[in-house]
Amino acid sequence: EDQVTQSPEALRLQEGESSSLNCSYTVSGLRGLFWYRQDPGKGPEFLFTLYSAGEEKEKERLKATLTxxxxFLHITAPKPEDSATYLCAVLGFGDSWGKLQFGAGTQVVVTP
Amino acid sequence: EAGVTQFPSHSVIEKGQTVTLRCDPISGHDNLYWYRRVMGKEIKFLLHFVKESKQDESGMPNNRFLAERTGGTYSTLKVQPAELEDSGVYFCASSRNTMGGYTFGSGTRLTVV
Incomplete structure (x- = not known):
């Protein structure tokens, strides 16, 4: 079965203090790896899809890389509005389309 | 475009009762998914519809759960009878294609007491 492990569980950053979140995965052939952001009381919000090792995607202060x-999800010079839980999910070739396997998430708090 | 709408946002029911959750996907999205997060656990897949057909229901925990998507538009998820371990947040998502860029609703928080 696919496994997704995210670390750290929680991260507290000062505004402007860059950091990285990790998502380790075990899957029988990777169709795609997905990053989502989730705010309290809301559903996950899609950020990126990565398909193959070496691929990188960027959006504002966020950059995702894949091996x-x-x-890794790199947060560069974060702002308080980047505070959220960041979720990683994988879809393997052994899974049906649509059956994402999520990690537990990393809760990020950015203080002014 | 309007997002994925779920209701109710919260539901508190007694063990043994029936609850029906509803999801309205984004118009034109043939793919509709149900996921749930129980306390302290990861978000888990329940099932996937393509239009009105169940593509994969391997994540449904048992036969107390019944999902329908009549006409390929909105979907309902019925839990009958509800048990304490069914408590959690139930998310619905929809997409045009299946490569992970799903739009999630805000979820229904179900509490069974």
């Missing part, structure tokens, strides 16, 4: 075993 054969893990993905």
């Amino acid at each position: 054969k075993k893990e993905s």
